[in-house]
Amino acid sequence: MRTRPLVIFPEGVISRTNDRLNALMEGTALIAPTRLRRSRGAATPSGQVVVHPVALRYTFGGSIDEALAPALDDIESRLSWRPQRSLPLVDRNHQGWPGIVGLKEVEHLGATQQGDISNARTG
Numbered sequence: 001m002r003t004r005p006l007v008i009f010p011e012g013v014i015s016r017t018n019d020r021l022n023a024l025m026e027g028t029a030l031i032a033p034t035r036l037r038r039s040r041g042a043a044t045p046s047g048q049v050v051v052h053p054v055a056l057r058y059t060f061g062g063s064i065d066e067a068l069a070p071a072l073d074d075i076e077s078r079l080s081w082r083p084q085r086s087l088p089l090v091d092r093n094h095q096g097w098p099g100i101v102g103l104k105e106v107e108h109l110g111a112t113q114q115g116d117i118s119n120a121r122t123g
Contacts, residue, residue: 043118065089072096079103 008031015022032051060067070093073083079099084092102112 018057021053024053068093075100 008028018048028051068089069085072089073085075096076092079096079098081099084095087095105112
């Protein structure tokens, strides 16, 4: 008998921290009965959906500077920029995004746009 697992992350959002489990979203409770109804025609031995709450915790054991500096060097060189190695990594990262967004605006809209990105409309 073959089971067909359905794996979802019940928090429903990406979290910037991993030291606590966020509140579970309502969708998890709605998905389980739907999954059961769909699997009844298949070989479901007990007619049950089993939910296993799981939290994933991670750590980064390396040096963030050593990991990110080569990636930023690559991004800057792909944009034909001189690598800004004298700047802190956070500043290098923040400096690059307006340039990337500007390039994409020219590609898709014909010119760079004014205003804050949080006010942008998608269409």
